[in-house]
Amino acid sequence: MIKVLHGEDKLNSKLILSVFPGIDMLGKAFEETGFCVVRGPDLITGGDIRNFFPPANVFAGVIGGPPCQDFSGLNRSPGTYGHKMLDEYVRVVMQVNPDWFLFENVARAPSFEVQGFTQQRFALDLGWFTEFSRLRHFVFGSKSGLLLDPVKSQNKSISGGAVTGGDQRSFRACCDIQGLPSKFDLPSFTLAAKKQAVANGVPLQLGRYVAGLIHSNFYGSKDPLGVAEENIRRCCCECGRAVVGRALYASPACRKSAQRKRDKQKSLNGQLARS
Ligand SMILES: C[S@@+](CC[C@H](N)C(=O)[O-])C[C@H]1O[C@@H](n2cnc3c(N)ncnc32)[C@H](O)[C@@H]1O
Ligand SMILES: [Zn+2]
Structure with a gap:
């Protein structure tokens, strides 16, 4: 039987749902930070979010982002699939009724609103944390109105670009740039599929940073800034x-x-x- 959590119990729970997980680099970062991550369906493992109906009031958070190809500036003929998947994302968040959600995507991803949540949108670049640049946009929403206070851009010297699907660099080098451990492998994938999956993922350095922010704000000390939320x-x-x-x-x-x-x-x- 599913234990339905309410109020404080749900807020203290570190059980979260990862949607559109792919190889779930974002979820890995949350696991490292102390969350227990349950993965929803993905096309690469034969699933489809359109047939996914998760229970309400079980998960404290929902993380993940829909496929971004239709929102990318590099795509010369964007379709409507990305928008449909964004609608699916909103449907799942509404159905799960978490305390908070974290959406991740490219800078051109459209804005959206989930009823009942206070939301913020912010950018993070891998180049602020390492020598390689990769800009991602995040939307964080919370029921309580508590928001995150992410870093602003930091000037650092950049020596290389983001990992791409058809990357010429070795698989090891791609994993390294994306923050994956040196022994990381996807043994059943072809080399091209491995690179694509790693390129699709949220760099671990960014995932760890956001997971840490959520952890300290929601599961650390109650009043991280020493100021009541309504006074910030x-x-x-x-x-x-x-x-x-x-x-x-x-x-x-x-x-x-x-x-x-x-x-x-x-x-x-x-x-x-x-x-
Ligand atoms: C940007 S990737 C996810 C990357 C992941 N967040 C990470 O950090 O590794 C988006 C994923 O959405 C999946 N996807 C696309 N359409 C889907 C659908 N209808 N149902 C489930 N997953 C889908 C793709 O297969 C892809 O793995
Ligand atoms: Zn601002």
């Missing part, structure tokens, strides 16, 4: 970072991103007025 002011670009003093934005990049959003909204309003 958040950046006006909706990245959720805390701001100090009279500042409106956490960084110059936040100010630019908020300006871009306003410009986009203005041009949408203009189009609507003309139509």
Whole structure:
């Protein structure tokens, strides 16, 4: 029989669901941080999220991101599949009814809202943690309204690019860049499939960082900043970072991103007025 958790019990539970797991590099980072990760179905293991109906009130968190090919700037003929999978993601989160969720994707992934959650969206680049650059966007949502305070961009020297599916570097080198241990292997995969799966994954360095933030905010000391959540002011670009003093934005990049959003909204309003 499934034990349904409520309130504090669920919040203290470190049982989480990973959706669209692939080889689940993101889930591995959460496991290292002390979570117990249950994996949902994936096409590469013969499953399909469209046939997946998880129980409510069992998982404290949901992690993962839908396939990003249709949202990538490199894709010359994007389709609608990515959007359908994003809808599936939202459906699963609603059904699971977790305390929090973490969505991960490319920078061009569309915005979405899950009813009942306070959300923030922020970018992290592998280049802020290592010498290799890879930009990912994260959306974090929580029922309680408690948000994360992720680092802002840090200037570091970059010596190489992200791992890609058709990467010319050796499988070992690709694993190393993505933060996988030296003995990591996928013995039943072809070399091309191994590289693709590792390229699709969230670099362990980023996964560990976000898992650590969630862990310290939700499972560490109750009041990590020493300030009640309602007294923390958040950046006006909706990245959720805390701001100090009279500042409106956490960084110059936040100010630019908020300006871009306003410009986009203005041009949408203009189009609507003309139509
Ligand atoms: C970006 S990858 C996931 C990477 C993973 N988060 C990691 O860190 O290793 C997206 C995954 O979605 C899977 N996928 C695509 N369509 C799916 C569907 N209908 N049902 C389940 N999984 C699907 C793909 O096979 C792929 O493994
Ligand atoms: Zn911001």
